[in-house]
Amino acid sequence: MATLGAQRKHKVTVVGSGNWGTTMSKLVAENVAANPTLFEQTVTMWVYEEEVTIPKDSRHYDPSSERANKPQKLSELFNKVHENIKYLPNITVPSNVVANPDVVEACRDSTILIFVLPHQFIPRVCDQLVGKIVPYARAICCTKGVDVGAEGIKLMPEAIGMRLNIYCGALSGANIATEIAQEKYSETTVAYDPPPMDSRHPTPKGSPTASQVDLISPSKPIPSARSAHLKPLPNEYPPLSHENVRKLFHRPYFHVRIVDDVAGVSLGGALKNIIALAAGFVDGLGWGDNAKAAVMRVGILEMVKFGKRFFPDSVKTSTFTEESCGVADVVTSCMGGRNFRCAKMAVERGESIYDIEQKVLNGQKLQGTSTAYEVHEFLRRDNHEADFPLFTAVYNILEGNAKPEDIPELIEPKP
Numbered sequence: 001m002a003t004l005g006a007q008r009k010h011k012v013t014v015v016g017s018g019n020w021g022t023t024m025s026k027l028v029a030e031n032v033a034a035n036p037t038l039f040e041q042t043v044t045m046w047v048y049e050e051e052v053t054i055p056k057d058s059r060h061y062d063p064s065s066e067r068a069n070k071p072q073k074l075s076e077l078f079n080k081v082h083e084n085i086k087y088l089p090n091i092t093v094p095s096n097v098v099a100n101p102d103v104v105e106a107c108r109d110s111t112i113l114i115f116v117l118p119h120q121f122i123p124r125v126c127d128q129l130v131g132k133i134v135p136y137a138r139a140i141c142c143t144k145g146v147d148v149g150a151e152g153i154k155l156m157p158e159a160i161g162m163r164l165n166i167y168c169g170a171l172s173g174a175n176i177a178t179e180i181a182q183e184k185y186s187e188t189t190v191a192y193d194p195p196p197m198d199s200r201h202p203t204p205k206g207s208p209t210a211s212q213v214d215l216i217s218p219s220k221p222i223p224s225a226r227s228a229h230l231k232p233l234p235n236e237y238p239p240l241s242h243e244n245v246r247k248l249f250h251r252p253y254f255h256v257r258i259v260d261d262v263a264g265v266s267l268g269g270a271l272k273n274i275i276a277l278a279a280g281f282v283d284g285l286g287w288g289d290n291a292k293a294a295v296m297r298v299g300i301l302e303m304v305k306f307g308k309r310f311f312p313d314s315v316k317t318s319t320f321t322e323e324s325c326g327v328a329d330v331v332t333s334c335m336g337g338r339n340f341r342c343a344k345m346a347v348e349r350g351e352s353i354y355d356i357e358q359k360v361l362n363g364q365k366l367q368g369t370s371t372a373y374e375v376h377e378f379l380r381r382d383n384h385e386a387d388f389p390l391f392t393a394v395y396n397i398l399e400g401n402a403k404p405e406d407i408p409e410l411i412e413p414k415p
């Protein structure tokens with residue numbers, strides 16, 4: 001591991017290499033290059049390996065090459081051309097991002113793990129990492145989704161943190177990846193509030209103040225920090241203060257606001273995908289912007305209600321209303337997100353959204369469909385469905401029990 005005098009630097013791994021994963025690798029790589037005293041200069045990106053053939057319209061297609069029209073390993077191709085030709089075409093990623101198809105190898109010795117996988121793959125990938133990462137690693141979850149099991153609902157930072165026994169914060173916002181990859185301005189919300197450093201690691205003189213360093217407010221339990229045996233970050237590392245976390249993510253085109261509400265940031269990102277499906281359904285009917293605004297309004301109210309009812313000690317309503325990860329993400333997702341676009345196309349073409357996902361997303365994954373099922377399963381268990389009519393309507397449309405045309409009636413308050 002690289003050191004600076006007695007000081008070690010943080011090694012960063014991005015776990016995931018889809019549309020957002022590759023974009024995240026790009027922006028984080030730019031920031032480690034800009035902060036060489038804090039971070040090791042190579043960012044490893046774990047790639048779920050697959051074979052890809054360079055499309056003829058790609059700038060990397062060379063008809064004279066013996067590899068033209070032949071499948072190649074995505075990770076090897078990425079390391080050669082510095083572009084993810086399948087999930088983020090036409091964007092050059094800095095050469096300090098190195099793709100690695102072995103998840104254990106990719107995360108070895110990393111002190112910062114940035115999870116950017118579709119949520120359905122998080123449990124299996126984390127299980128492969130148990131006992132294989134440094135015990136004091138910190139994670140940030142950029143995945144939008146929930147994990148519903150027999151024991152109830154877990155937000156993704158909690159699912160990651162509990163599986164790996166590490167602290168996990170969250171990053172979520174109005175963040176359509178392709179726009180950010182093109183360096184168009186956007187905002188995001190990072191929730192980061194890990195547990196206190198223990199007494200062997202007092203804050204050195206001249207270091208950031210208590211509120212800036214690795215501290216948690218004891219009055220606010222954070223789901224991802226419930227685990228009892230979190231290891232403090234050793235003193236040789238720069239503190240993962242808000243200031244240093246900001247240095248990892250903030251770019252001139254990607255503005256970061258840091259909060260402590262991990263649950264709120266994560267929940268907003270998950271639930272807005274269900275709302276985006278509803279917006280796509282009504283837009284697909286050609287009902288116009290007023291209809292879309294109506295389902296967005298009801299969806300935002302359900303998002304707030306869900307947080308208050310099921311996460312009363314951790315979710316703050318102001319996170320939804322004031323930060324990029326709430327209403328702003330609903331707005332952008334209902335204008336141009338994949339869930340919105342695929343739902344709209346499904347209605348317009350009279351096809352199932354699953355067929356549309358297969359046909360048009362080229363391997364990218366919708367998160368709203370499985371989240372609608374997971375949230376419904378959770379609501380159904382204790383008879384909460386009637387209090388969440390939009391979430392329930394989306395589930396019923398996906399299941400074939402209702403039609404998009406039924407949405408106005410289904411979300412009308414019942415006496």
Ligand SMILES: NC(=O)C1=CN([C@@H]2O[C@H](COP(=O)(O)OP(=O)(O)OC[C@H]3O[C@@H](n4cnc5c(N)ncnc54)[C@H](O)[C@@H]3O)[C@@H](O)[C@H]2O)C=CC1
Nearest residue numbers: 017018019020021048116117118121143144176177364365
């Ligand atoms: N794309 C976007 O604009 C944004 C996405 N997000 C969230 O980020 C998360 C990741 O999304 P993207 O990076 O966009 O991915 P994506 O949807 O573009 O790509 C799917 C990814 O899943 C991988 N994959 C396929 N099968 C797998 C398996 N069995 N195990 C592990 N990985 C497998 C693929 O290799 C690919 O990297 C999602 O939760 C999404 O909601 C958040 C903000 C923006």
Ligand SMILES: O=C(CO)COP(=O)(O)O
Nearest residue numbers: 173174175176337338339
């Ligand atoms: O989360 C997103 C924008 O913030 C992207 O949403 P989609 O997955 O629907 O494209």
